[in-house]
Amino acid sequence: MPLKLILQLSARNLFRYPRRNGLLLLAIAFALAGATFTNALMRGWQYDMLDRAVENLVGHVKVQTEEYRDDPNMLHSFALPQGYQPEISGVAIAGWAPRINVPAVLLSERESRGVQLVGIDPQREDISFYADLNIVGENLSGTADGRIVLGQELARQLQTSVGRKVVVLAQGADGKNRERGFRVAGLFDAQAESLEKAVAFTGLATAQAYLGGSPQAGSEGLVTEISVLLADEPQRLEAVDSLGSEFPDKLVADWRTLQPQAAEMFALADMGIYIIFLFMMGGLAFGLVNTLIAAVMERVRELGMLRAIGMPRRVVLMQVVVESMLIMIVGIVLGLAAGILSVAALADGIDLSAFAEGIDAFGMSALLIPVLSTKDLVMFSSLSLLLGLVASIFPALRAVRITPLMAMNR
């Protein structure tokens, strides 16, 4: 097949109807740019949701006791082995943190609220949202810090402030209720009220002493969870297997198991991306078919002449297909370039703080940073090419059916 000839003819035919082909190119480029930009926003939201789910004290993988899942309190804590460091063959670990995470009641002079009391090692919490919190007052200085950090909204509800004392009431490892006074070290702003009123932090060693009693020999005290953040999220299942072998009597689960709602939203976003793309490109396909048919019908005489002088049908078919593919390729390149540039222009993120309360319900941050995925761009390009190919088949078959006599009789 004279491929070079087909390419030459097809390339020149692109410039033959500059207005029509220009409009078609614009339509393809606009659809691709729109799909790329929308995709980047959705991926941005999706990854933000993932980060928030993971950073929301979950991590990619978590070790807990089976019983803790159903009844999260210190009765279902476990001893953290002395000098423990998670090591997973072939999986890079970005960080890990042991915690106590139990329900408690906070009392101020005026109000009381139910919260999650979380005992942390502040130096290890760069794997969670804790590291990014804006804290008014002071941060916890270390695991033995006996003060407490509250959310701004919780402090407002309790009518307390930095430097004042609150009382925490929680169940200890022995099943008995214990209470302890904590001075408020700082108030954090999470830009999400739900988080600010639900969690209070103190030092891990302080929480262990308060709720767990003296540590057993060979252990670093009781914890309710070990949270692990991986360098690469898709390796989470390998990490689950490995940690499962290390802690055979514990429940080791990934974030998708621990946060099924977030996992479903993540999957929904995936599907949404494909659906939006298919709608955008599907609409375009009709325009493409229509334009290509018009292009074929305008050239009946020429195509008939080509058939008369001996151009085989398959070459005529190839010519129409290659022509549409060339338009598609140029449109894809222009569209991707425009889409990437528009995303690059918003690389610092879109400030949604004006809608902070509303978007919190969707599990979004106030700053939406668009994310370009090479995999998605490759998929968009491939699907667009496939679409161009499919859209060209009908006009190409019309072209093949043109006979020299039809051409001469026009």
Add this chain to the structure above:
Amino acid sequence: MSENQNQTPVVRCRDVSRTYQKDAIPVHALRSVDLDVHAGEFVSLAGPSGSGKSTLLNIIGGLDEFDGGSVQVDGVELDGLSPAALSALRLEKIGFVFQAYNLLPVLTAQENVEFILQLQGIDKQQRRERAAQALDNLGLGELGERRPGELSGGQQQRVAIARAIVTRPVLLVADEPTANLDSATTEELLVLMARLNSEQGMTIVTATHDPMVMSHAERQVHLSDGRIDRDG
């Protein structure tokens, strides 16, 4: 009987008939036509509109089907050939000149001539040389880089002739080749075709209304109501 007439004819039609359905009414375009065209002949098919001359030309060129009889071009029986085989026959053995020139507007004159050689799979160097030679022979050596839109009607038709003969076909089929030309250009073109016929021995069959074309042909075949009523 001439030397040529002892050889197998380039075109051999026997008892050829063609019937169209027009508004469910059968139209007998050709009725039992016999025609031989020998190598080196310049034959003009003439006759009024509806006489069947264009139908006969199209059948000889492998562009139209026939209902009965036999048509051979260069010894190849056309009846029963697949569309692909017919395409190949047209590409290799027949050159076409159309009334409307039908050059590809996106290609230059040189490329329009080369194009058919490209379809034949001839290498680039040979294509260049043969196309340039064909254009040169037709007095278009200087215009090879021009596109059809930049050429006059007569020049475009000469490019079309160059395209038709560059493959060295056994038969040149020309359907009303001068219909769109003025009389001076028509005369130039006919002289050119006559020269191709006499100097290169090109076999030419043309369908025309034009008395000027008929006068340059060495043999006139007159059709009426789908039958040959005069030959010579």
